[in-house]
Amino acid sequence: IERWWNKQLEELPLEVHCGYRVASFDDASSISDFRTVCDSHGHVFARGQIGAQNPSRLAAELQQVSSILESESARRVAAETAAVGSREHLIILQRITSALGEAVTFDNLGATVTAELAPAVDATRVGLVIAGQLIALRGIETPDDTSSLAHVLEHVPAQWSVRSELSQEIAWVGGELVAVLPLVFAHDRIGTLLLGFERPALSIAERALVDDLVRQLSLTVERARVYEQATADRQRAESASAARDQFLAMLGHELRNPLSPMLSATQLMALRAPDQLVKERATIERSVTHMIRLVDDLLDVSHIVRGDITLAREPSDLAALIAAAVETARGVMEERVPIAIAIPQSLIVDVDPARMQQVLVNLVINAAKSTNEQDGIEVDARAHGESVEIVVRDHGTGIDAAVLPHIFDLFVQGKQRVHRTKGGLGVGLPIARSIVELHDGTLTAASEGEGCGSTFTIRLPRWQSERTTDQMDVPAVATGRRIIVVDDNEDAAWLLAEALRLLGHDVRVAYDGxxxxxxxxxxxxxxxxxxxxLPGMNGFELCRELGKLSSRPYCIAVSGYGQPKDRAQAREAGFDAHFVKPVDLRDVQAAIEALSTSN
Incomplete structure (x- = not known):
């Protein structure tokens, strides 16, 4: 053995030292003989045939070899035992880590700790405190005041205590041994794990396993905390969004209701005396129309923020769209600003006509606010390969360079005087851009600065079809229908009925369902x-009841509620059309004619 070790020392970077137990030797002389071998150098080596000359020394050397072999055998057994323990430790750690990985909420986490983690370390009593809440308990009688208890446990220091040493804060846990294990993430204590055992001590390996599991649990608690916070934030945002939508719907209803009889009154005046009070009626209609646009813009902002604007796209003649938009804008513009239109025929785009007109009206009115009667506005369109470009240009006040990058942000406006003669809410352009982008197009703004005018450019995909607007169906005209108007606002009901009578219809009025x-x-x-x-029986219920009549009438909803869910609810109730107050008499007549034609 000595010669073998000497050979190893020549070839490998080893250092060998003698080791022996004095009690193994028979007498002092044997110890002295063996010491001679060990003390003469740093390692054991042979000196020829010493056994024959000195039997006692040979016995000492053999005893040393035996002792070393016994020690090595014990070491290997311990190492193998530790390896088996390490493998079991690793298996448990992997299993618990996997279970914790599936826990995304505090409740999931509590269930995993009590069902998986505690049994894995032989704990019979479990308590888990996170964010000031007692999340999980097992094998422990729940104290009455759990919130106070949770607060106390958040501050109890880390400890392993046997029953006789338990402090008052944790004595209620019970058991022979209680562990208070803080859950720490980024140096912050984010929770506390309580474990109770029915034995007074754990081995070093068991304590190491608990420590590893606590580290994994801390990471999982932080992830669950972030998830719970995100969930709570989302729920608050959804509640706020729902409250906002409900408020805006109610606001739209309450604002539209008084506008409806005002618009009907002006249209009735025009039917009865078309040559009288023309300017006054125009002023009222323009103001009412402006108010309606403001209400619609506010509601559209809500839809844009939620991303729930829907389109009813169809092939549309761009020239007709622009002409209608310019005509609508003229009815709202206070100043008669000249508008030059240059649009080639047969430019067809696949758009929602109502929404695209809304965009164009916004751009024309926006340009009119920035210019005067001398400068005017130019609207032109042209084809560019597979796209169509629409340009609205004015030569007015222009856009400041600092404002231009933010001109499409909500509630952003250029400089105005104190009296705000130009008005507006700063939502028209953001709404316009959002609608254009929903059509797979773009809307851009350009200006050389203040006093240099501005240019807004819309680019839309061109409709690839040979069909022209000449082939589109036009409903025939029908008059003299039997009509019932139902509205609890007596002014609105009477005015709408009178206007319909002047158009040749036979009209009756009711003020409740x-x-x-x-x-x-x-x-x-x-x-x-x-x-x-309506009071008593609402409009939805009335529509369903009218649908049961042997001669079912066409039902048109005329309401202050105009959100998409309101229209969907109207369709489900059986309404054939839906108008939002204040309703234009021309739109009502067009709907009556369309329904009559389909009949």
Whole structure:
């Protein structure tokens, strides 16, 4: 053995030292003989045939070899035992880590700790505190005041305590041994794990396993905390969004209701005396229309923020769209600004006509606010390969270089005087851009600065079809229908009924659903114009009841509620059309004619 070790020392970077137990030797002389071998150099080596000359020394050397072999055998057994323990430790750690990985909420986490982690370390009692809440308990009688207890446990220091040493804060846990294990992430204590055992001590390996599991649990708690916070934030945002939508819907309803009789009154005046009070009526109509646009813009902002604007796209003649938009804008513009239009025929785009007109009206009105009668506005369009370009240009006040990058942000406006003669909410351009982008297009703004005018350019995909607007169907005109108008706003009902009578219809009025249903049974109408918010029987219920009549009338909703869910609810109730107050008499007449034609 000595010669073998000497050979190893020549070839390998080893250092060998003698080791022996004095108690193994028979007497002092044997110890002295063996010491001679060890003390003469740093390692054991042979000196020839010493056994024959000195038997006692040979016995000492053999005893040393035996002792070394016994020690090495014990070391190997311990190492193998430790390796088996390490493998079991690793298996448990992997299993618990996997289970914790599936826990995304505090409740999931509590269930995993009690069902998986505690049994893995032989703990019979478990408590888990996170974010000031007692998340999980097992094998422990729950104290009455859990919130106070959770607060206390958040500050109890880390400890392993046997029953006789338990402090008052944790004595209620019970058991022979209690561990208080802080959960730490980024040096911050984010929770506390309590473990109770029915034995007074754990081995070093068991304590090491607990420490490893606590580290994994800390990471999982932080992840669950972030998830819970994100969930709470999302729920608050959804609640706020729902409250905002409800408020905006109510606001739109309450603002539109008084506008409806105002618009109907001006249109009735025009029918009765078309040559009288022309300027006054125009002023009222323009103001009412402006108010309607402001209400619609506010509601559109809500839809844009949520991303729930839907389009009803169809092939549309761009020249007709622009002409209609310019005509609408002229009705709202206070100053008669000249508008030059240059649009080639047969430019067809696949758009939602109402929404695209809204965009164009916004751009024309925006340009009119920035210019005067001398400068004017130019609107032109041209084809560029597979796209169409629409340009609205003015030569007015222009856009400041600092404002231009933010001109499409919500509530951003250029400089205005204190009296705000130009008005507006700063939402028209953001709405316009959002609508254009929904059409797979772009809307850009350009200006050389203040006093240099501005140019807004829309680019849209061109409709690839040979069909022209000449082939589109136009509904025939029909008049003289039996119509019932139902609205609890007596002014609005009377004015709309009078206007319809002047158009040649036979009209009856009711101010609630029950009366309307009784009237319909004795005087069957062809068309029913129904308010939704009726007393007693609401408009949806009335529409369903009218649908049960042997001669079912066409039902048109006329309501202050105009959100997409309101329109969907109207369709489900059986309405054939839906108008948002204040309704234009021309739109009502067009709907009556369209329904009559389809009949």
């Amino acid at each position: 029950i009366t309307a249903l009784e009237l319909a049974n004795t005087w069957p109408p062809e068309i029913a114009l129904l308010d939704i918010g």
